[in-house]
Amino acid sequence: MTTTLEAQQNPAAWTKGLSFSRIVRSEWVKLRSLPSSYILVASSVAAMVGVGMLGAGGMILSQRDGQPVATQAIQSMPMAGLSFGQLLLAALAVLLVSSEFGTGMIRPTLTAAPMRTGVLAAKALVAAGIGALTGATAAFLSYLLIQPILAQEDLDYALENPRMYGLLLATGVYLALAAVIAVSIGVLLRNSAGAIVTVIGLLFVLPTALSMIPGGVAAEILRYLPSEAGSQFMAAEIADGELTRLEGALVMTAWAVGFALTAALVFRRRDV
Amino acid sequence: MIEARNLTKTYGDKTVVDDITFTIQPGRVTGFLGPNGAGKSTTMRMILGLDTPTSGSVTVDGRHYGQHRAPLQEVGALLDARAFHPSRSARNHLLAMATTHGISARRVDEVLQLTGLAEVAGRRAGNFSLGMGQRLGIAGALLGDPKSVILDEPVNGLDPDGVLWVRHLARTLADEGRTVFLSSHLMSEMAQTADHLIVIGRGRIIADAPIADILAGGGHRTLVRVEQQELLQAAVVAMGATVQTGDDDELLVAGLEPREIAGAALDRGLLIYELTPQRASLEEAYMELTRDDVEYQSLALTGKGN
Numbered sequence: 001m002t003t004t005l006e007a008q009q010n011p012a013a014w015t016k017g018l019s020f021s022r023i024v025r026s027e028w029v030k031l032r033s034l035p036s037s038y039i040l041v042a043s044s045v046a047a048m049v050g051v052g053m054l055g056a057g058g059m060i061l062s063q064r065d066g067q068p069v070a071t072q073a074i075q076s077m078p079m080a081g082l083s084f085g086q087l088l089l090a091a092l093a094v095l096l097v098s099s100e101f102g103t104g105m106i107r108p109t110l111t112a113a114p115m116r117t118g119v120l121a122a123k124a125l126v127a128a129g130i131g132a133l134t135g136a137t138a139a140f141l142s143y144l145l146i147q148p149i150l151a152q153e154d155l156d157y158a159l160e161n162p163r164m165y166g167l168l169l170a171t172g173v174y175l176a177l178a179a180v181i182a183v184s185i186g187v188l189l190r191n192s193a194g195a196i197v198t199v200i201g202l203l204f205v206l207p208t209a210l211s212m213i214p215g216g217v218a219a220e221i222l223r224y225l226p227s228e229a230g231s232q233f234m235a236a237e238i239a240d241g242e243l244t245r246l247e248g249a250l251v252m253t254a255w256a257v258g259f260a261l262t263a264a265l266v267f268r269r270r271d272v
Numbered sequence: 273m274i275e276a277r278n279l280t281k282t283y284g285d286k287t288v289v290d291d292i293t294f295t296i297q298p299g300r301v302t303g304f305l306g307p308n309g310a311g312k313s314t315t316m317r318m319i320l321g322l323d324t325p326t327s328g329s330v331t332v333d334g335r336h337y338g339q340h341r342a343p344l345q346e347v348g349a350l351l352d353a354r355a356f357h358p359s360r361s362a363r364n365h366l367l368a369m370a371t372t373h374g375i376s377a378r379r380v381d382e383v384l385q386l387t388g389l390a391e392v393a394g395r396r397a398g399n400f401s402l403g404m405g406q407r408l409g410i411a412g413a414l415l416g417d418p419k420s421v422i423l424d425e426p427v428n429g430l431d432p433d434g435v436l437w438v439r440h441l442a443r444t445l446a447d448e449g450r451t452v453f454l455s456s457h458l459m460s461e462m463a464q465t466a467d468h469l470i471v472i473g474r475g476r477i478i479a480d481a482p483i484a485d486i487l488a489g490g491g492h493r494t495l496v497r498v499e500q501q502e503l504l505q506a507a508v509v510a511m512g513a514t515v516q517t518g519d520d521d522e523l524l525v526a527g528l529e530p531r532e533i534a535g536a537a538l539d540r541g542l543l544i545y546e547l548t549p550q551r552a553s554l555e556e557a558y559m560e561l562t563r564d565d566v567e568y569q570s571l572a573l574t575g576k577g578n
Contacts, residue, residue: 015416016374017342026371033364034357104355107322108365108412111349112372114321114338271323 023113023122027096031126037092041130044088045138051081052142056149063153072236074155075164078142079171079234082135083227086178087200089134093127093182094195101190106272116267120187124260127179135175139168163236170234173249177256178203181226184259187267203227226255273298273451274319274420278328281314281475288314290475291328296453298419301446303466303483304455307562311475312455313351316424320349332420344373344416350409350423358398362389362408365397370415379415387411388437402429410441420451427461439465459558473562486558493526494533497546504544507536524550 016022031037055077059069100106113119143159150156159165182199189195203226210222222228223243232238232248243251274296281289289311296302304312317323319330321338329336332346340346356365366380384390387407392400397408406429413421423442427435442465446452456462462469462483469486471479479486498504501521509515513527525533530547537544 014376014379015342015345018344018373022372022374026368029364029368029371030357030360033360033368035359099357103357104352105357107317107320107351107355108369110322111320111347111351112344112369114343269324271317 040092048081048085048138056146075236090182093179094186097186098192128176131175131179132172136172139171184263187263276330300467303462306472348413348418353405363393
């Protein structure tokens with residue numbers, strides 16, 4: 001048996017050395033080489049578009065019943081499915097890390113790239129990127145698909161309104177930040193099921209539960225949860241006393257940064 | 273070259289690696305031998321910076337692993353034959369690792385070729401047998417054409433053909449001047465592969481020597497059958513040997529060569545009718561070395577006898 005172990009070419013021709021941008025690219029290779037990524041992105045988009053279309057259908061019925069629909073409700077329709085869509089995308093972001101802990105893949109990953117903060121940042125960046133892309137795509141797709149439905153009662157509207165662009169893009173920003181939170185929770189908990197349940201609890205169950213509790217304290221806490229603060233910067237209208245779009249964006253960014261920093265601190269110290 | 277200095281790892285009050293110091297030289301195969309739970313894998317993870325030592329340090333060519341600019345070109349490691357995502361193909365698994373270093377897809381195909389995985393490269397790694405998983409792990413270790421190669425239990429799950437292949441691979445890597453460090457809990461495997469052995473038990477180094485020395489260290493004894501055994505016993509003890517007496521006319525003599533024993537018998541006119549050198553096998557030497565350091569000792573099985 002003859003084996004040539006040495007690389008066939010001059011090293012300079014086939015290897016360049018470790019760098020952050022290459023770690024990001026590596027994480028992208030990992031994401032796009034798993035069938036589950038496509039399934040989760042597609043179902044996330046489908047959930048958002050589907051809910052938007054159902055909502056639009058509901059508006060048509062209500063309009064026909066002689067109950068006029070408020071403009072701001074129509075304008076928020078493309079974002080209506082976000083609370084479901086975000087869960088599927090967050091699951092994808094969690095799996096980006098928790099599956100590595102679950103399978104042991106984290107060891108080859110950290111052997112190839114020992115700088116842990118860099119690896120975490122790369123994962124967060126890739127998750128945020130796919131989140132932004134998914135969110136914006138789903139929002140624009142929803143917008144496009146509900147116009148023919150709304151047109152039946154002349155409720156359709158044009159994208160020329162510059163604020164609409166902002167709102168649709170904000171959906172992407174929201175999902176990007178939610179993905180960073182999900183990646184961080186994946187790092188902190190390591191266990192896929194536990195981390196997904198925690199993310200769903202934070203983004204979906206907790207806000208729902210708090211909104212059912214009467215009293216000012218619950219409402220006050222609710223305002224500052226990531227999902228609620230985040231939905232403020234996608235709101236078509238800001239009611240008095242609510243966080244403004246900028247405040248909402250800042251609060252949610254603070255959540256994402258806080259989670260990411262905590263995850264980085266823990267990840268740097270932990271044995272894998 | 274891999275150098276560990278006073279390396280210690282504790283989990284709670286359990287010391288898994290206990291103040292070990294060693295140097296692994298390039299150009300030869302160094303075996304890391306010890307019973308399960310002796311601290312081999314923990315030591316290997318500390319070399320790669322995956323586990324942080326409680327105290328002490330370990331360096332690869334003078335630096336901590338993580339401080340190298342192209343770690344995959346310094347050390348290639350196989351720690352666990354199942355450490356990949358089951359839904360990802362073998363080629364994409366390697367491509368993801370390679371991408372961190374800008375290693376070309378051509379090199380990925382090269383190591384797939386080298387490890388005999390080229391034909392299954394596009395398949396989900398989750399369907400791989402343990403042996404194919406080992407090969408994929410080894411492919412990952414070779415990606416960066418590294419100066420040192422660390423393999424944790426590399427022959428586990430391999431068929432006989434694969435075992436031979438790993439031995440040949442380790443030999444070739446060492447002959448090319450690389451540092452080769454491989455662990456096993458099987459002495460017989462190490463005996464066929466390693467030039468040098470580090471034996472570890474309960475987190476401490478029990479032996480760190482060329483394999484030939486470890487063999488000799490087991491000591492060789494000579495079984496003697498002789499008439500009037502007590503006379504020969506007195507004679508060889510006077511010459512500095514240690515003696516165990518057995519049944520009938522048996523003596524087990526340590527510390528003298530057979531020729532010296534025969535000489536002593538001849539001088540006293542004693543009739544020897546058996547003289548058998550008993551070279552300790554590596555397995556026995558290993559058991560001898562680690563007897564007190566096995567964490568989980570099984571009870572001797574006693575047959576009921578019916």
